[in-house]
Each structure stands twice: as C-alpha cells, then as structure tokens.
Amino acid sequence: MARPLEPNRRRSLSDPLAAALMPPPNESAADRERRLAAESEAKRVSDGIDEMLRAEKKEKKAKPEIKILLLGQSESGKSTTLKQFQLVHATAAFHADRIAWRAVIYLNLVRSIRRILDAVSPESDQLDEAEDISSTSPLFSIRQSSVVSVTTKVPKYPQYRRALEPLKELEERLIRVLSSPDEDEPTHTSPAKPDWSFYANGNFNSPVLIGKNGRPAPFITIPPTRASTSPLSPLSPSTSLPSPGGSSNSSSKSKNAEVSVHHTSNWKKAFSLGNRIKSPKSAHTNEIEGWWDDPNDPVHVLNACAPPMLALWKDPHVKQRLREKQIRLEESGGFFLDEISRITALRYFPSDQDVLKARLKTMGVVEHSFAIADGQRRVITWKVYDVGGARNQRHAWAPYFEDVNAIIFLAPISAFDQVLVEDPTVNRLEDSLMLWQSVVTNKLLSHVSIILFLNKVDLLLAKLKSGVRLNHHMPQYGDRPNDYEDVTRYFLHKFGGIHEKLSSNKERQFKIHLTSVTDTRRTATIIQNVRDIIITANLKNIHLI
Template identity: 60%
Template sequence: MPKQKFEHPHARRRTLSDPLTAALLPPPDESQVERENRLKAERDAKTVSDSIDELIRIERNEKKKNKAEVNVLLLGQSESGKSTTLKQFQLLHSPSAFHAERIAWRAVIYLNLVRSVRRILDALAPEETLDEHDDDDSTETASVIITSDGRPPSAILGTRVSNYETYRRKLEPLAELEDRLIRLLSSPDEDEPTRLDPAYQNWEQYTRPPRPNENIPPPMNVNGRPAPTIKIPHKTQTPSSAGIRSAGPGPSISQKNEVVVHTSTNWKKVFALGNKSKSPKSPLSGEIEGWWEDPDDPVHTLHACAGTMQELWRDPQVKKRLQEKRIRLEESSGFYLDEIHRITAKKYIPTDPDVLKARLKTMGVIEHTFSIPSGSNRGVEWRIYDVGGARNQRQAWAPYFEDVNAIIFLAPISVFDQVLAEDPRVNRLEDSLILWRSVVSSKLLANVNIVLFLNKCDLLQAKLEAGVRLSHHMVSYGDRPNDYDSVSKYFRNKFGVIHQSYTPNKERELYIHFTAVTDTRRTAVIISSVRDIIIKGNLRNMRLV
C-alpha cells in the first residue's frame, strides 16, 4: 500500500541554533561545584549515548549486509509518466493489489472522460462567451500545441458547429457530475502541496529556467545541511482551494485547471466502497458488484449522455474546429473518447490498460514497497518513490536524494511542440532538458545509478507521422529527416551529451531506454533489465561484488 512520507528520518536531528538547545544551556550563575557535577554528568551521559550510537551503527550495518535494500526515485516533469511507471512496477510485482484497486480508478477514468468533453465544448464556444483566460487552454493539459513562433494558434475565426447549443444543453448534467467526482476524489482535509524547510528552496530554484542575470547556486550542499521537514498543512478543502477555478454562476463546465489529488488522500478506498460496503462482492475477484443498482452512481449520468458524447466526438465540424485550435485530444492524458460506450457501460470495470491510461496528477511524494526476488538473493526490498513533477512540487524531491540508490528519470520526447501547463511560456522539452541537467550535475547524486526513459515514443511516432516537424520547434534540428528513427536518435544524443558534459562522476554509465510506459509488454521487459542494472550497481556500491 502507498505510504505518505511526512517526515524525513533526519528531521529529528537538532542544530545548535535550535530553541531547545538554547533552553538547555547552563544557568549563568552556576557555582564551581555545580559546574563540575554537571560536566561529569554530561560526560557520563555522552559515554552512554556514544555506546548506544555505536550499537545502532553496528546493527544498521548488519541489517544492510543481510538484507539488500534499494531506494529508487522516479523523477521527471509533470505528465512525464512517473506514476504510470509505478503502476507498471505494481502490475509486475504485486498484481493482486493492482487488480484490487482497479474498480476505484473508475472515478478517475470518468473524470478524465468528462473533462475531455468539457474541453471540446469550451473549444466550440463562440468567442464572446469566453473570458480572456478561457481562450488559453494551456492551463488544462500538455496537449495544447504551440505554433513555431511560440504562441497558441489564433481561434478568432473558425468553423461554427451548428449543433453546439444542442450538445451543450444535452451534456449539461456532466457539469454537476464533474463537481461530484472532484469532491469524491478530494480529501476533506488537505489542500496544499507538500512544503519544505527553507533550506531546500534551492532545489526548486535550480529546476526552473534561470532568469536573466541570475546566478543559480549548486542544487545542494552535501555537508552540514539542516534537516529537512516536510509539513503538510491541514485545512478544509473547497473546490476552489483544490486549484479548480470557480466558474461563477452557471455550470462548472468552464472550470479549467487539472484536478490534483494529494497522494495521502484515501480516494481509492472512498470510491471503491462509498456507501456500497454492503454491496455484494464477486466470488471470483472479491470486487464490489451491483453499483449499477445504486441510482446515485455516476455511471447513470454518463450512460444517459453516452450517445450525445459520441455524436459530439464524431461530428466533422467539431473535428475541424479542434484542428483549427490545434487541440489534439488523442495525445492528451486520460483520453477515452474513442471508447465512450465501453467506458460508460453500467457494469464497466476498468481494464489494466484503462488504469494505466488514467490521469491523476501527483502531489507530494508517494512510497511503494516491493519485495523482489533477485537471483540467488532471498529478496530485495525495493522502495520506489513517485513524486509530483509540476514546478511547485519539485522542492519536495531533495530530501529523498540522500538515501537514493537509483533514479529513473522520465523525459517525454513527444512534447517538443507543447508548453508547460504551469507556465505556458516554457516549452515542455526545454523544461525536461533543464531538469535533466540539474539532476545529472548534482554532486549529491554523483554515485547514484541513473536510468533515462525517453518516454511517450508511441505519441512521438504518431506526431511525426501526422506531419508535425521537429525543426519548427527546435531550430537546432536543422534539415535532418523528420522520421522517428532520426528524431529519437537525436534526442538520445542530446540527453546523452548533457550527461557526459555535466556529470561530476565521469565513470557513471548512463542507461537509456526508449519507452511507452503505457505499454505493459514492452515496459515489463525494460523494467526487468533496469532491475538488474540497479541491483548490480547497488551491490557494487555496497562493495559486495
């Protein structure tokens, strides 16, 4: 089961400047005898404390020798595929837990579908009904495309969809459903991203493009840094505090920002059972059954709207309008519009690929533990940390650098024509390159094995085949061929050169894989090879081989 990390182990260490240490200072009017007694008592206490420390150290070393442990960090920008990679690890190493949870993913899949429909309706809306920000779809997901001059395409003149009003009216119930799903998925007592001590603010600064004339300090000071403490504030959550822009009066169908659910929330449990704990369970899978009898279940609204959703998605005028606005929903996260009838069926249970496609932004850091047998070893405990990749989440990464053995860095390479959801001025590929540079150049991570997943290769191939030219977005690509082989090699080279130039450890070998982490068969093969690499590297570091 996922475990939320609230406090790093070193958080308990105190520094001389802390208030407790100050409070323990001797009284200023201490006599000579008192002073000698105190010093003796302190020496005795120190001897006892040192011997306890020594015992702990020996015990820890013994443990390390007897039980191999591997800590792996999944890093990369938002929507790079970190959580999807974690799901693949789960599917491989604890399939029963993965399957037990899949019914809960129904809520996320429904929400992904409803929001895709809303994006279409927003894109079709006559311009005068949208406010200034509504035209800027870039706040929604990374599927918004920028033109080669870096600006979203103009949407002023374009195809009018004759059935727009009918679609909007018939799909109105989805607005209320969206609100309900968001409420279901959101925790009642969390509303802010994980925050860190100011000591770690540097990392965030280091992982964004520098401002002009800004001197960015090295990401981390290895020695003597204050202990990190992750604080999760508890407040009451409202839809607007969850990062969802209020639509004002009228349907919330114009709400924009991506739904974020803190990893500590219990949404899986809530949605898996809800008020249905008395519902029958399947004798085969043990999964809840019979939710379709519950008139309040979201499936009914979706089922009733399925026909209209299908008409909307298939309408040639709609397709044209989306094309004019360069919105390619097929490439965006959580795309289920090609399977409306299956997804909205009353007895729908998400399949493995459905769960892998489901999009829920990570906030905070989530830890998964697996015991993975490895050759003659009796089992290695793997701790995999999945972090939030959005800009405001990256400051939470640093405390995990200290004990990490390996990093799997995900860089989606299909995103060369897209902008960051959190900052539409920044090209997503540029952001990945900057982030990559900051990770590989970190001295703190110098001895950490690094595996690079050049991800979303399936989307890259489709994009290139659709005629999108890399050179329009990356001038340095020049007039090289715009086919998958040439482009993927170019990216491999680009990331490889950055590692070569910036790594503080010239001995470190970099392992690069072209991946599509939604593809289970391909990813399983890659994961097992990555596992071997990490184990070997780890044993080498532990000087056991």
C-alpha cells in the same frame, strides 16, 4: 583459597550501580546459589538478545533496501511508471485497486467532454484572439494558438450543450468524492465504498480515512476553480457548461483545474469496495456487486449522456474546429473519448490499460514499497518514490536525494511542440532538458545510477506521421529528416551528450531507453532490465560482489 571474582564484582566499587548489585556480606550458601542461577539466566537472555540483534543487522546488510526516485516534469509519466512497477511486482494489489480508478476515469472523460465544449463554444473565439504568448527561449520557438484562424462553427453546439448539462453536476460530484476538504478532522473514517447519495445530497465534508499507523487521511487537492468553489449548488446559468468567460480552449486554462492527489492521500481506500457482499468469484478482485443498482452511482448520468457524448466527439465540425485550434486531445492524459460506449456501460470495470491511462496529478511525494528478488534468492525491499513534477512541486525533491540508489528520469520527447501548463512561455522539451542537466550535474547525486526514459514515443511517432515538424519548434534540429528514427536518434544524442559532457560522475551506471510507459509488455521488459542494472550497482556498492 583465592577465588576469581565473579564478573560483576570486578566492577569498581566507586560505581554506584556495581555497589548496589554486590551480594550482601552475610550471604548464605543457598542464597548465593540462587543468585548465581538468576545471574546466569539473565546472561543467557541478554546473550540471546545480542545474538538476535547481530542476526538482524546481518540480515539487513544482506537484504539492503533500494531506493528509487522517479523524476521528470509534470505529465512525463512518473506515476504511470509506478503503476507498471505495481503491475509487475505487486500484481494482486494492482488488480485489487482497479475498481478505485473508476471515479478517476469518469472524471477524465467528463473533463475531456468539457474541454471540447469549451473549445467549440462561440464565447471561446474572443478568448483565443486575446491570448498572446511569447517565448523567452533562444532555442525553442513557442508556437501557441496565439494566431488562430477559427472559421468552423458547430451548428449543433446548443443541442450538445443542453444534452450534456448533467455532466457539469457530475464533474463537481466526482471532484468532491475524490477530495477530502476536512482533512484536519482526523476522527472521521472514510466510507468503505463511496456513498454517492451522500454526496448527491449536498454533503461536502467528505469522510476522511485514517491510514495505517495513524498516517494522515486522504487528501486530494483541487486547484481553485469555480467547480470547487460552488459546491453542488443547483445548476444555474453561472455554473452551467461551458463556463462563460471561464476556461478557454487553450490547454493551459482548463488543465490548470486538474485534480491532483496529495502524497498523504489514501483515496484508493475510499473507492475500493468494502461492505457490500462479494461473491466468491469477485472476492479476489475486491469487486463489489451491483453498483449499477445504486441509483446515485455516477454511471447512470454517464450512461444517459453517452449518445450526445458520442455524437459530439464524432461530429466532423467539432473535429475540424479542434484541428483549427490545434487541440489534440488524444495526446492529453486521461484520454478515453474513443471508448465512450465501453466506459459508460453500466457494468464497466476498469482494465489494466484503463488504469495506466487514467490521469491524476501527483502532489508532494508518494512512497511505494515492493519486495523484489535479487536473483540470488534474496528478497530486497524496493522503495519507489513518485514525486509531483509541476514546477511548484520540485522543491520537495531534494530531501530524497541523499540516500537514493537510483533515479529513473522521464522526459516526454513527444512534447517538443507543447508548453508547460504552469508557464506557457516555456517549451516542455526545453524544460525537460534543463531538468535533466540539473539532475546529472548534481553533486549529491553523483553516486546514483541513472536510467533515462525518453518517454511517450508512441505519441511522438503519431505526431511526426501527422506532419508536425520538429524543426519548427526546435530550429537547431535543422534539415534532418522529420522521421521517427532520425528524431529519436537526435534525442538520444542530445540527452546522452549532456550526461557525457556534464555528469558529476561519468562512471556511474547510466542507461537510456526509448519508452512508452503505457505499453505494458515493453515496459515490463524494461523494468526487468532496470531492476538488473540497479541490483548490480547496489551489490557493487555494498561490496557483496
């Protein structure tokens, strides 16, 4: 009786694999039975794997990944927006990270003090006169401090300088702790907590963390300054505060020395708390107990310097001199001068708001993943990419354009009277408008939803109230009223108009928000809104609705 060929026999005998798998010609009935049973088991396993792969594929389609890119110039608020995402969607992780920001907040405070000392030093006057910046723009006038009439002297300057001398060493120490100069020695492991005495004793090859999956170690880039080239040398006249002939009052020079965190950085791990015993109460916040008992902890220097820091910041001569030099420290990132007593307290623990205000410049691209419900009981992975916004960082953006779903573009509209740190001939608002135009006209991005944050409206309001006029810096604003409503309406039209006229796809999802991304409550609402827009656009794209 003709029997149908078993499936593997149907293969051509010219197929060497099929030939090898053929049963022997003299196969006994018992052998045949065993072979068929083995083949059937193999098929069952293989079908199971196929089914699993199909289910995985299906699940992936039903649970797509959403990729969001945060774009905008340096200091526009991208990393702060990312922190807000963490606060809303990964609250426990955000809280666990808070203590790690202590070093950054200390450094922000110390640097603000140094900027003041630089600005009020007698040496800085000559530097101001030497500075001459001219605008290259026909639309924006650059009104820098090129013609500054500085008349106020600060009689107590020598006392302040002497009393605050220890901050110089502390600044260097903090920079060193935040940085990992020997990144190419990946066998080092980071201290579970920063060992301040290690750094205080002049060890500069800070241990490096190996991230998960063998990812690179922490890496914070310190732009070359004297502070970073003279590692913890004993204080000498050439390294003492303020730097003679060094940074001037003008923002560009001192800000150029900003500490920045590289995309491969894992610095938070180095600062979160490790080996110390945690109390049950503090275990969930990852808080160690008793860092104030460590005599090498930076808090002791800060605590001792708190009275002269307070006196300096409150000194009316200092305030007057800063006004004359048009330095508004309240507008700079990492402004903690109004909270010196709280920040320098021995048991200071950063609040959510402190973390949002802390400033650490981004280098490269940093990726964060969040699991976010899409409203239909599915959890979607959101990948948010935070990029460095300075001009020399923007080349790193393009590779992320290809498969991104949405862009949150941040334009800090309070910056209409400021210039770029990296190029003082360019007005910041003008730079934002040019960047905005290049994003909306980019063909690679034509399918991408765009959410525009006209950011730092709190600073805008304060600036307008203090009498700074938009038309002094942007003549095309003309005679319109210089109040918050008119100015924001103008910016909404200006940025919205560029999208309307020039966008590579006018049908895309597009929304503008006036934001202050350091404001937790308002930003949380905006983030929900952004989430809904992006999810809807994404579902449309994958034809699920």
